[in-house]
Amino acid sequence: MFHSIQKQVSSAFRAHIGARYGIDVAVAIEEPRQSEFGEMAVPAAFQLAKQLRQAPRKIAQELAGEIGPIAGVGAMEVAGNGYLNIRLDRGAYGLALLEGEAAAPSASSGKLIVEHTNINPNKAAHVGHLRNATLGDTFVRMLRARGETVEAQNYIDNTGVQVADVVVGFHYLEGKGPAEVRLMLADPAVRFDYYCWDLYAHTTAYYQDHAEALDWRAETLHAIEAGSGELAELGDIVADAIVRAHLATMLRLDVEYDVLPRESEILHLHFWAAAFELLKERKAIYLETEGKNAGCWVMPGLSEEGKVIVRSGGTVTYVGKDIAYQLWKFGLLGKDFYYRPFQRYADGRVLWVTSDTPNQEPAPEFGHATRVYNVIDARQSYLQDVVCAGLRALGYERQAEESVHFSYEMVALSHRCCADLGISLSDEDRERPYVEVSGRKGRGVKADDLMDTLISKALDEVAARHPDYPPEERKRVAEQIAIGALRYFLLKFTRTSVIAFDLQEALSFEGETGPYLQYAAVRARNILRKLEERGEQLPDFAAELKGEAMGRQLASEDAWQMLLSASKADAALEKAVAAGEPAHVAKYAFSLAQAFNNFYHQYPVLQEPNREKKVFLLWMTDFFRRQLERTAAILGIRIPEYM
RNA sequence: GCGCCCGUAGCUCAGUUGGAUAGAGCGUCUGGCUACGAACCAGAAGGUCAGGUGUUCGAAUCACCUCGGGCGCACCA
Numbered sequence: 001m002f003h004s005i006q007k008q009v010s011s012a013f014r015a016h017i018g019a020r021y022g023i024d025v026a027v028a029i030e031e032p033r034q035s036e037f038g039e040m041a042v043p044a045a046f047q048l049a050k051q052l053r054q055a056p057r058k059i060a061q062e063l064a065g066e067i068g069p070i071a072g073v074g075a076m077e078v079a080g081n082g083y084l085n086i087r088l089d090r091g092a093y094g095l096a097l098l099e100g101e102a103a104a105p106s107a108s109s110g111k112l113i114v115e116h117t118n119i120n121p122n123k124a125a126h127v128g129h130l131r132n133a134t135l136g137d138t139f140v141r142m143l144r145a146r147g148e149t150v151e152a153q154n155y156i157d158n159t160g161v162q163v164a165d166v167v168v169g170f171h172y173l174e175g176k177g178p179a180e181v182r183l184m185l186a187d188p189a190v191r192f193d194y195y196c197w198d199l200y201a202h203t204t205a206y207y208q209d210h211a212e213a214l215d216w217r218a219e220t221l222h223a224i225e226a227g228s229g230e231l232a233e234l235g236d237i238v239a240d241a242i243v244r245a246h247l248a249t250m251l252r253l254d255v256e257y258d259v260l261p262r263e264s265e266i267l268h269l270h271f272w273a274a275a276f277e278l279l280k281e282r283k284a285i286y287l288e289t290e291g292k293n294a295g296c297w298v299m300p301g302l303s304e305e306g307k308v309i310v311r312s313g314g315t316v317t318y319v320g321k322d323i324a325y326q327l328w329k330f331g332l333l334g335k336d337f338y339y340r341p342f343q344r345y346a347d348g349r350v351l352w353v354t355s356d357t358p359n360q361e362p363a364p365e366f367g368h369a370t371r372v373y374n375v376i377d378a379r380q381s382y383l384q385d386v387v388c389a390g391l392r393a394l395g396y397e398r399q400a401e402e403s404v405h406f407s408y409e410m411v412a413l414s415h416r417c418c419a420d421l422g423i424s425l426s427d428e429d430r431e432r433p434y435v436e437v438s439g440r441k442g443r444g445v446k447a448d449d450l451m452d453t454l455i456s457k458a459l460d461e462v463a464a465r466h467p468d469y470p471p472e473e474r475k476r477v478a479e480q481i482a483i484g485a486l487r488y489f490l491l492k493f494t495r496t497s498v499i500a501f502d503l504q505e506a507l508s509f510e511g512e513t514g515p516y517l518q519y520a521a522v523r524a525r526n527i528l529r530k531l532e533e534r535g536e537q538l539p540d541f542a543a544e545l546k547g548e549a550m551g552r553q554l555a556s557e558d559a560w561q562m563l564l565s566a567s568k569a570d571a572a573l574e575k576a577v578a579a580g581e582p583a584h585v586a587k588y589a590f591s592l593a594q595a596f597n598n599f600y601h602q603y604p605v606l607q608e609p610n611r612e613k614k615v616f617l618l619w620m621t622d623f624f625r626r627q628l629e630r631t632a633a634i635l636g637i638r639i640p641e642y643m
Numbered sequence: 644g645c646g647c648c649c650g651u652a653g654c655u656c657a658g659u660u661g662g663a664u665a666g667a668g669c670g671u672c673u674g675g676c677u678a679c680g681a682a683c684c685a686g687a688a689g690g691u692c693a694g695g696u697g698u699u700c701g702a703a704u705c706a707c708c709u710c711g712g713g714c715g716c717a718c719c720a
Contacts (some may be wrong), residue, residue: 028660043662045702081664083698120720161719190657226705296718303716311718318720379714381647411646411712414655433712461682481682493656496648498713505655505669509682512656512668519682529677575659575711586655590667601684621679643682 001097002573003562005072006040006123010087012216013044013063013071020066039087045082056082072096076487088561091551095195097567097623098541098550109148109513110370112407113329114140117154117250117257118376120162120244124193124202125249127501128377128411128437134490134636135408136375137255141634151366155325156262156353156588158239160318160438164220164544167234169203170272172216183599185241193222194446195247196238203441205472207519225267225315225413245342247351249447258352259366260517264463265337265354266324267568272316274335284393299386299393307386319383323390330399331368371402373580378496407578408495412436413445414502421445421503434500445501454482457507458515477640481515484637487513491635493587507509512590514637520593520600521632521639524625527605530616541619544612553616558602565595566627569601573634576606582635589631 006029013027030041045060052059062077066078074089116136119129136152143150157163170176177557178182184190196326207213223231243260250256266272279285279299288298291304295312309320327333341361342353352363376384384405391400414432418425423443429435458478466474489506493499509515527572531538554560572588605621608614629639 026660028662030659030662033663033665037663041662045661049700083663109693116718157720208654313718315718317718322720363662377714378648378720382715383720407647412713436714465680465682496658498649500655507683508669510669511682515682516668523679523683530679579659583657584659587667594667597683600679603677608680643680 001093001570002039002568002572005088005093005570009040009042009070009073012067013042016063016067017044018468020062021048021052023048032085037083038075039564040086040088041079042084042086043082043083043091053283057437060084068250071183076096090554090633091458091547093567094550094554094563095545095547097563098545098619103311106259108217109408111149111151111368112143112371112373113151113153113367113369114143114373115153115329116140116375117246117255117404118157119161119174119246120439121156121158121239121240121246122162122166123197123439124191124245125447126437127247127450128444129252129489130447130450130486131408131411131499132375132377133250133255133581134253134487135495136635137253137375137405137636138376138491138585139373139406139488139580140634142573142577142582142585143631145573145634147617149261151369152257153259153366154260156239156243156260157318158243158269159221159235159263161217161221161222162200163235163239164217166200166202167224167231168213168216168218169199170234170238171220171231172204172213173203174199177230177566178237181234181237185237192241193531195437196242197446199440205289205346207520221315227264227268229341231623242343244343246252249451251345252451252479254638256349256351258364259339259355260342260351261325261366262335263321263329263353265356266321268356269335269337271324271328271333271335271480273331275317275320275327276310278327278392278394279309279323299390300391302386304384313602319386322383322387326372326387326403327394327396329367329369329372330396331403331461332394332396332399336367339366356463371404373404373406375406375408378409380407380409402404404580406495409498410436411499411501411575413443414500417445417501417503434531436499445503450503450506451486452484453503455479456485458485458509461509469642473641477642480638480640481509481518482642484514484518484632485509486514487636488517488586488589489605491582492590494581494583514635515643517589517593517632517635517637519643520596520641521625522641522643523600524596524621524628525639526642527621528618528625530606539618541615541622542614545619547617549612553613559616559620562599566592566620566624569627574633583636585631589611589628589635591633592624592627599624 010027010029018024027042027044032041034037035318045063046250048059049056054068057078060082064076064078064084072088072092073086077085079085114136115157118131119125132456140150140152144374145215170181181241185192220231223229224235227380236286285299287295288294290297294310296308297310298306299309301305309321310316324333338356339352340355340359342351343351345351374384388400392404414434418435425435455478458481459474462478492512572585574582576582599620601618606618608617
């Protein structure tokens with residue numbers, strides 16, 4: 001509601017200024033810091049002052065006097081040395097909220113692809129991966145809340161070096177073949193993704209002392225690329241099992257996907273070969289004949305020596321495959337995958353995976369995006385630049401523009417966190433402000449361990465408050481609280497901020513946290529539930545709250561400010577999408593919860609003796625509830641039945 | 644060396660396209676539970692927005708420089 005009035009005010013000013021002064025300006029609408037200044041401030045007079053060679057205050061007075069009535073605006077006044085402060089018509093505003101807004105027009109940006117998670121399928125997920133998935137999933141929810149068509153992709157690098165290293169571990173270091181590994185998978189006592197976590201660290205450590213073992217890796221990589229033999233079979237088993245483990249981990253956080261494009265299909269369906277031909281044909285890459293890159297196909301320009309796309313041995317680098325994949329996302333490759341169902345979510349939606357053979361079941365159309373967001377950490381920005389440069393070199397300027405590197409800084413570990421987890425640090429580590437997570441060293445906080453810890457803490461809190469509620473119900477509530485805490489914690493930082501992960505901070509359920517948000521929503525629901533328990537009915541708000549009554553109740557400054565902040569969800573979402581910043585939604589959600597808790601303490605709704613006021617307060621409660629629920633849903637945070 | 648990011652209260656972080664008196668949480672201190680459940684609320688203390696120069700009506704925000712920290716610049720991804 002607030003957002004739509006903002007837009008109306010802005011366009012009214014723009015039209016008036018155009019007609020009156022013959023100047024076309026995009027009129028900014030600000031929100032004054034002090035609420036006494038009204039709800040909106042228009043600094044347009046400052047913008048015009050220079051061109052008109054007049055004092056801003058004088059222009060502001062002219063504007064205020066001449067612009068005429070704007071729907072929803074109650075009063076307009078000149079303030080400071082040229083601000084135009086706008087006060088809304090409170091009664092009309094409240095009434096409009098009560099009647100409900102017209103559904104947001106569905107945005108028509110075409111299909112948007114958001115690629116996120118993308119964890120190497122060779123070991124358990126850690127907190128860093130959770131930041132990626134939570135950011136990506138929340139951004140998907142934000143876009144969908146605006147009516148966009150979004151496809152969530154999770155790319156699976158199942159033929160890369162990291163998978164090969166675990167295969168090397170099984171085959172060469174532990175002497176295990178496919179049969180033995182399958183037995184492990186069938187053994188409920190073995191936590192396979194955790195086992196691989198250790199095995200991967202063990203294997204990379206082994207390379208340190210045995211350089212000759214790197215030949216095993218090369219051999220394994222070739223076998224996996226060729227897709228035949230025992231090593232390739234091991235690679236399949238490992239990657240498939242770990243992907244399933246990752247999906248299960250992400251499902252705990254309510255993160256779901258539409259399709260899993262796999263690198264093996266990019267190879268087997270010759271996506272790379274097609275892209276390679278294009279790149280050669282359009283001279284985007286060349287065969288280096290001298291220097292350290294002799295024998296490689298190289299893309300020039302980005303760094304001094306260029307970026308190797310095809311190694312001298314003839315194998316493709318990850319970036320090469322990524323260029324082919326990016327072309328496919330835009331429908332530019334002239335090829336498509338086959339698809340088969342991989343699993344089914346609780347609501348019946350199918351998660352598809354790419355396949356190299358045709359399948360009976362008809363799949364939806366994937367790819368063909370107008371814009372692509374790649375959620376990848378900031379350390380890989382160079383590689384994302386290479387991918388874009390590849391598109392440009394092929395003449396796909398527009399698609400390069402529409403390829404967004406949705407970058408974020410890494411998650412590291414705080415020193416206190418390392419101490420809590422018993423991670424030993426070198427002297428060098430100790431001097432740094434935080435400690436980098438390292439899959440190779442097996443150093444990090446596993447995602448499932450973190451969630452388990454959170455759940456057990458939440459369970460203690462729930463049990464203390466509700467000793468006689470059924471245990472399985474308490475478990476469900478605790479899970480929702482734990483996940484709410486985790487998602488909020490990962491989302492409250494802006495993308496450019498490095499998170500020095502601190503277990504004690506993440507475990508907090510007080511202050512600016514997910515549970516604070518959940519608690520506010522639970523309280524709002526409790527009021528409405530208690531009302532019915534007392535045998536009363538939720539009033540017919542539209543019938544009982546006419547314009548005058550609404551105006552009377554909103555004359556109270558406190559009530560007005562509370563309603564105002566509760567009604568800014570659209571404006572907040574709009575800004576957050578424009579900035580590509582889920583943290584803005586999180587911050588808004590927190591301020592919304594704060595406003596409600598304020599309201600909760602100030603007004604004992606059910607005790608209110610005055611009928612009109614009670615109806616108004618109940619309506620406010622219900623409005624807050626809806627806004628809290630909606631905003632929490634965008635953040636992927638569930639509201640528990642009780643807390 | 645080149646490129647990107649960061650530097651705001653004791654700590655962790657927000658701060659809209661440059662706007663009016665720089666905010667929040669945690670921590671510290673003071674108060675508030677007879678249940679619309681305190682996982683909450685009210686109040687207090689706490690700032691040279693790293694430093695400098697510039698741009699202008701106006702700078703935490705933009706430009707340039709300096710200092711401090713992080714991350715990249717692989718035939719790994």
